[in-house]
Amino acid sequence: MRPAPGEVLHFSEDPTITRFVPHVAATARQPDAYVWAVDHDQAPSYWFPRDCPRAMAWAGPDTTAEDRAWLGPRRVHAVEYRWLRRMQTVALYAYRFDATAFRPFGDAAHVATGPVEPLGPPERVDDLLGLHEQAGLELRLLPDLRPFWDEVTTRTLDFSGIRLRNAQPAP
Template identity: 75%
Template sequence: MRPAPGELLHFSEDPGITRFVPHVAATARQPEAYVWTVDHDQAPAYWFPRQCPRAMAWTDHDTPPADADWLGPHRVHAVEYGWLEAMRTVRLYAYRFAAEHFRPFGDSAHVATTPVTPLGPPEPVGDLFALHEHAGIELRVLPTLWPFWHQVTARELRFSGIRLRNAKP
């Protein structure tokens, strides 16, 4: 589930949203109100239940060979065993938006500061495991994310952690 050219996606477990109004997220580090979306490259980071903690790492052209060898595949996502059932059963939806209504925010998101309407009804995302497999992203299942996270952040890899506050201590 990726956006088409000229589109961005917002993932949600709520299939009934007809209009997105900017708001300040509970976890926001900035005071401005936004509607958040992601592009083609960042979409896989949201192929998870909303509250699921995940650690993600990938290589790029600057990754030293030793770090690329340690990681293995080009991109790895890691979750905890306790989230497998939620990943199997969540009903996740993707809302499509015209990219022209958004501006880049950092390296991984796009935001709108005015209300926006999706291009159409939300689309069911489907099987999250199949999405990862089809995209060539290795999905690792771990007892806890922290050893993997500490290794990833100590290396010269690209990485992202989402909802890590929900990970096991």
């Protein structure tokens, strides 16, 4: 599930949204109100239940050979075992938008500062594990994300963490 050229996506567990209005998320680091969306390359980062903590890593232009060998040949998405059942059963929906209503925000997102309406009804996104497989992404199941995240962030890899506050607490 990726956007077509000229589109961006917003993933949600709510299939009833007909109009997206900018808001400041409770966890926002910026004071401005936005509608958030992702492009083709970032869509896989959202093939998860909304609150699922995930750590993602991939080789970038400055990644050393040693770190490439440590990670393996693919982009890696890691989640905790306790989220597997939810990944298999979640009702996830993708909303498509015309990308011209959005502007890039950082390296990974697109934002709209005014209300936007989807191009059509939301599309059900099923088989999140299968989407990872079809995209050639490695999905690692771990008892605890923290050791993987701690290791990834000390290497020369590119990485992203989403909803990490929902990961297993430290013992």
